[in-house]
Amino acid sequence: MEKTVLQPKNQLQRELPEEKFQELEEYINSLEEKEGALIAVLHKAQEIFGYLPRDVQLFVARKLGVPGAKVYGVVSFYNYFNDKPPGEVIINICTGTACFVKGADKIMAEFEEKLGIKAGQTTEDGKYTLNAVRCVGACGLAPVVIVGEKVYGRVKVDELDQILAKHERKDAK
Secondary structure (H helix, E strand, O other), X not given: OOOOOOOOOOHHHHHOOHHHHHHHHHHHHHOOOOOOXXXXXXXXXXXXXXXXXXXXXXXXXXXXXXXXXXXXXXXXHOOOOOOOOOOOEEEEXXXXXXXXXXXHHHHHHHHHHHHOOOOOEEOOOOOEEEEEEOOOOOHHHOXXXXXXXXXXXXXXXXXXXXXXXXXHHHHHX
């Protein structure tokens, strides 16, 4: 099989290591069936790169033989996929019914105020990404906030400074 690796053409591509493109290409080449594999390939690409910038989306499109618009459509449709680099600390606030009833909207509003961003955005310094997510399956702990891998249950608005401080101290260690 012909081996093609995307060569750096602009500043963005120079920031994306060729080794990562090679790893993704090897994964795609290992697939027995490429038709219908778009979502699986995008999951793998996001695992490798951390997000799905335009150059990665176009690389996937070329390797799978699908239009770039189709890849972009999938990336932009599913909340799981990110086309911008996430912050160092990802804050997910459950907005499912139980969490909403228990005040997730107030928690979201307070995080937005404290961080100066809206849900789905990353702070300018790249420290935090704030996301609204659907039910995380912990309704008995509503409202739920997940910071990185740490789950906080029955969160109250006045606890948000403590939650943020725990993740600041972690970086200082």
